[in-house]
Amino acid sequence: MQKLYTLIICTLLVPSMMLAQSSDDSKKGEKDNNSVDIIVIDENEEKAIVGFPKAKVEFDECNDTITKITLGHKRWEFIEEDDKTNVRMVHIPREKFKGHFSGVQLGFCNYMGPDHDGSLPAGADFLELNSGKSMAVSINLLQYNIGLQKRKKNVGLVTGLGWTVYNYRHDNQYGIQVNDQGTTFGNPIAEPVDKSKIVASYLNIPLLLEAQIPSAKDRCTAFVSAGVYGGFKLGSHTKIKYADGDKQKSRDDININPFQYGAMVQVGYKVLKLYATYNFSTLFEDGKGPEIYPYSVGLTLVNF
Structure with a gap:
């Protein structure tokens, strides 16, 4: 039976x-x-x-x-x-180390001035952000794990490939252009502007060292990872929405840095996973725009 x-x-x-x-x-x-x-x-x-x-x-x-x-x-x-x-x-305990990178992340993006504080450099008022509506969305598609222990499986290196779109939202009366000297500046607009923004997307490759805290059942319940990343720009554009509803979108080069690099930290406990990034590279190419350093803070919505 x-x-x-x-x-x-x-x-x-x-x-x-x-x-x-x-x-x-x-x-x-x-x-x-x-x-x-x-x-x-x-x-x-x-x-x-x-x-x-x-x-x-x-x-x-x-x-x-x-x-x-x-x-x-x-x-x-x-x-x-x-x-x-x-x-x-x-x-059943996993047989190999598996880190936390691949997945979907959503966060707020902002930038700091040359003194690495919240103040903008002189002449950069046109870049003042609406920080509550400036968002970064990451879709990290690929992940590769390298375990560093022979018997345990909770420490290792994580790398991969991710795509991030940064949306910097401004609520002011400026359009962002490049002058005859090739420098990015804010051009005042006479017509009432509802909002404007800079959008830039990058492919990023991280290298993170991750440590996990397994439970009594050898199941990861908490982790922390930190390391560096580098990326190259896929594209960028500016967009202005006027008060009367008209929109203006431009893909003209405004000297957005074609490469970026910085540091990344992730921490998680069960379903709650936080991340933060900080660029050591400037938003604009060196000498061609205000010296500002982007950063982002947010949540990992789901890991693949």
Whole structure:
């Protein structure tokens, strides 16, 4: 009867697990037709196993845990005690170090003056920000992890590739242009302006050292990472919205720095994850605009 019970569970689970793994199997099959992962069945008089990588069902009639269902890093155990069947979930510790970079981040962006404080340099009033509406959005698509320990899995290096869009919002009567000397300046506008902004996007590559604090179950509950990043500009533009509703968008070069580099810090506890970045490079090219240093602070909404 127990084997029949297990067989029913296997019959229900295996098709869904096959669908979940089909994409991985097809990719492996493309690389080597002789090494495609398939369902493996192992059975003797006392035990039966049906499964494949990251998913399997186990039956053992000589153990109180009569059935184990494993999906990824979680395992459900069906335990038979006193003519009752109880179910418990067990977390399976990860086999390799995995850091926190890939995902979606949302934050506020701003900049500091040459003294690394909140004051703007002389003649840079046209860059005064509406800091509550200046946002940075990052989509970090790629991540590569390098574990630094042989036995433990909670310290390592993290790198990858991310795309960030910085939206610097200004509420003033200036348009941002370049004069005949090639310097960025604020050109006063006579017509009432509702808002204006600078938008710049960069591809960034970080190198972070991360330390994690695992729980009693060897599961990461908190982490801190710090390091440096560098990036190159994909594009930039300015946009003005007038009070009468008209809009003006320009992709003219206003000397936005084609490269950026700086420091990055991340801290997290369970679902709460914060980050901060600070540029050692200026927003504008050296000598071609006000000396200001961008920074951003925000939340990691989701990790991939």
